[in-house]
Amino acid sequence: MSLRAQFNLLIAVLISVFVGVLFTQQIRDTRDSVREEIEAGNLVATRLLSSFVQTYGDTSRPAMVGYLSHLGRVRSTVIRLYDQEGALVYTSPLSPYKAGREAPAWYAALIAPAPMKQRFDTFDGVLEVAADPSRAILDGWDEALRLVGIGAIAILIGNVLVFALVRRATKPFARIARGLDQLQQGNYHTRLPAFRGAEASAIGQAFNRMAQTIEDNLNARHEAAEARLRLEQNRELTETVRARIEDERREIARELHDETGQSVTAIKSLALALMQRPHSDDTTRGTAQLIADTAGRLYAAMHEMIPRLRPLTLDSLGLADTLREQVAEWRHLHPHVDVALTIGDMPASLGDTATVTIYRVVQEAVTNALRHADAGRVEIDLHAEAQALHLRIADDGRGLPENWRQPGHYGLRGIAERARALGGEARIGNREPHGAEIRLEIPLQS
Numbered sequence: 001m002s003l004r005a006q007f008n009l010l011i012a013v014l015i016s017v018f019v020g021v022l023f024t025q026q027i028r029d030t031r032d033s034v035r036e037e038i039e040a041g042n043l044v045a046t047r048l049l050s051s052f053v054q055t056y057g058d059t060s061r062p063a064m065v066g067y068l069s070h071l072g073r074v075r076s077t078v079i080r081l082y083d084q085e086g087a088l089v090y091t092s093p094l095s096p097y098k099a100g101r102e103a104p105a106w107y108a109a110l111i112a113p114a115p116m117k118q119r120f121d122t123f124d125g126v127l128e129v130a131a132d133p134s135r136a137i138l139d140g141w142d143e144a145l146r147l148v149g150i151g152a153i154a155i156l157i158g159n160v161l162v163f164a165l166v167r168r169a170t171k172p173f174a175r176i177a178r179g180l181d182q183l184q185q186g187n188y189h190t191r192l193p194a195f196r197g198a199e200a201s202a203i204g205q206a207f208n209r210m211a212q213t214i215e216d217n218l219n220a221r222h223e224a225a226e227a228r229l230r231l232e233q234n235r236e237l238t239e240t241v242r243a244r245i246e247d248e249r250r251e252i253a254r255e256l257h258d259e260t261g262q263s264v265t266a267i268k269s270l271a272l273a274l275m276q277r278p279h280s281d282d283t284t285r286g287t288a289q290l291i292a293d294t295a296g297r298l299y300a301a302m303h304e305m306i307p308r309l310r311p312l313t314l315d316s317l318g319l320a321d322t323l324r325e326q327v328a329e330w331r332h333l334h335p336h337v338d339v340a341l342t343i344g345d346m347p348a349s350l351g352d353t354a355t356v357t358i359y360r361v362v363q364e365a366v367t368n369a370l371r372h373a374d375a376g377r378v379e380i381d382l383h384a385e386a387q388a389l390h391l392r393i394a395d396d397g398r399g400l401p402e403n404w405r406q407p408g409h410y411g412l413r414g415i416a417e418r419a420r421a422l423g424g425e426a427r428i429g430n431r432e433p434h435g436a437e438i439r440l441e442i443p444l445q446s
Helices: 003-056 061-071 105-111 134-184 198-231 235-275 282-309 319-333 352-372 410-421
Strands: 077-083 088-091 117-122 125-131 338-343 377-385 388-395 425-430 436-443
Touching (some): 003 105, 003 125, 003 134, 003 282, 061 077, 134 282, 198 235, 235 282, 352 388, 410 425, 410 436
Parallel strands (some): 338 377
Antiparallel strands (some): 077 088, 077 125, 117 125, 388 436, 425 436
């Protein structure tokens, strides 16, 4: 069921409850009114006929019938005359008011007061005076029908108006939600039109800025990747390509962290502010919650992408702390694998090229072990010794394929090329009884 349908159902239920309360109050008021009227009418009729019996109770039956016929109908009262054998001799005429109609029995049972009946003995019979609330009850029933009819019309008109107003108010947010879904699916060229309303307009503008930033960054990343593939074919330009790619990654990571992160946070903040507005309805709050949740998922996906580009901590905290954070992330994502990290004595500064090389080698080797080797334990050992930096990465997985030196295994070949570019050496191979091992030795600058 859509939010608009739920909101309309809620309005219908509220109006129905309100009408039900009014109907209950109408029954109570009608019951009190009928009781007062019947008691008053019965009191007047009883006193009148009591005086009549005291005065004319010894007269002949025809005279009494004539008097009662001349008296006619007394309001809300039925007068009956019985002979000594209990046979009905006379009954007052029926009321012409709303003749032929009666209120439903269940309604009459709710409204009718306790029976009121008086009997007076005459010389040759009994005169009975009984209260008749049927006309008063019928008036109450007609008023109840009018109340229910007004309630039905109110439900119809109210739902039509609410449906139209809610549809108009939530139309921009439905479009924003579709845009976020398209963005989440990878359609980063999605843009939103200009919306009316301060909140919808601000969210739409922030969305467009965010989408443009992501698209520009992804285009830049794609261009950098293509450049890397083209330049890696030339051995003499390999180091230049790597430096450029690392710079591009650094800039993309920073832009994602600073620009895109702020845009996503702005969208979420605007959505949360919309939810907290005092006059927001349930539909608006539900749509705002959807926007906030989607923005949160985009923010998490963006922050998952940044470490793969280039960890910002590599520049601020250094290689050791960055590796510790990366290992903690691997342990979280692969709890079934024991990832052990040992960092020994390290020089105060390695230089940017050596730092990035060590980090990328560890990243490539451990990722291969986690994805392809089915390893249960991965060991990382990094330390400096005898003017050289030593790195060892070993796992207990399936080991390397026999053709890993052939074209196609760019990750392992790239590790060896990175080491050679720094004047070092990489030894890559399988270990006994099973698993793979990578050893790097990179000279330190004096």
